[in-house]
């Protein structure tokens with residue numbers, strides 16, 4: 001008697017969900033694949049949302065990663081507008097919002113990503129925007145088309161990408177950042193200073209070391225009060241204060257959660273046949289639990305989890321914490337980590353020229369590297385980091 005094919009259900013509508021589904025099909029497994037995404041659009045790529053989507057004329061359509069036609073051709077049951085709100089891990093059933101019939105699975109992949117964090121003081125204000133979805137990007141683009149003044153709350157990578165795009169569009173930009181300098185914690189003081197100067201040279205104003213204490217919508221603009229007494233006026237506000245992982249619907253299911261869904265490098269959670277990948281996943285690494293929020297890690301984990309749930313191991317774990325950030329014509333790439341005990345070495349170019357690579361080294365071992373407008377030289381540091389991994393682990 002032939003057994004029915006295994007039912008793999010993937011929750012999520014981002015790059016991780018798409019990559020997991022594609023990899024399962026590429027591996028030629030005869031499993032039934034269902035993708036449940038709450039979004040109305042088929043899975044698309046998010047990095048262009050803070051870059052091309054705000055600038056290119058006319059507004060480009062989202063970069064689709066798994067269209068409905070492709071899903072049908074590959075035998076993937078892609079269900080849009082399906083928000084999962086509950087899970088019975090013992091019965092292997094999912095509850096979908098406003099859908100009566102539960103969705104059964106044999107193997108489950110949670111790839112629900114992350115959501116943009118909000119600030120209570122700015123909640124409910126119509127001129128305040130987040131940036132996570134294609135709809136968010138379209139709203140911000142139209143706000144930039146009709147307003148002359150933008151305040152960005154949070155000087156992280158996405159915030160600074162929006163700042164660069166807004167300046168190219170001729171919009172006045174002020175960044176409000178709670179830390180003394182945007183991104184200094186990630187990039188180190190010298191590189192962060194270079195980056196801030198780059199934006200200042202293009203007209204971005206910075207208010208650092210301050211927080212927002214109040215906000216009032218005046219009908220034509222928002223008035224933001226800062227804790228140093230400054231009042232800023234903005235036609236629109238974009239919030240870029242990080243992400244949070246939505247775990248409420250997982251609470252009580254027995255799945256271990258911490259910053260995200262806790263899993264091993266192959267995406268296995270503590271519950272049999274339940275896997276996690278992408279931004280929602282929080283990987284156990286020794287004592288620490290690391291959550292990711294970068295595109296390359298999401299893609300790799302989506303692929304890895306597909307192998308893992310079929311009982312196949314991928315040869316080598318690639319965890320370089322690689323990411324890029326394109327801010328106007330500034331191309332930043334980073335790999336590895338700036339550790340507390342590492343020391344910065346300039347290995348190519350110089351900061352003043354705006355073209356350089358720095359490495360963070362622990363002794364001779366490379367723990368991390370950042371490149372600005374130096375893609376080729378960055379490759380050497382990336383290779384050096386790979387070579388150093390063994391040394392750093394010892």
Ligand SMILES: Cc1cc2nc3c(=O)[nH]c(=O)nc-3n(C[C@H](O)[C@H](O)[C@H](O)COP(=O)(O)OP(=O)(O)OC[C@H]3O[C@@H](n4cnc5c(N)ncnc54)[C@H](O)[C@@H]3O)c2cc1C
Nearest residue numbers: 012013014015016038047084112113114278279293294295
């Ligand atoms: C504007 C922007 C720019 C970025 N730029 C860069 C960059 O330049 N470089 C870089 O390295 N990284 C960048 N990133 C990060 C990168 O895009 C993310 O790491 C990646 O999108 C993570 O993919 P994911 O599929 O795990 O999660 P997500 O992309 O968050 O997708 C999760 C999906 O699951 C859906 N979902 C959530 N909960 C449920 C539920 N209960 N039921 C059903 N569906 C659900 C969500 O609606 C969403 O479709 C950027 C991110 C953003 C938002």
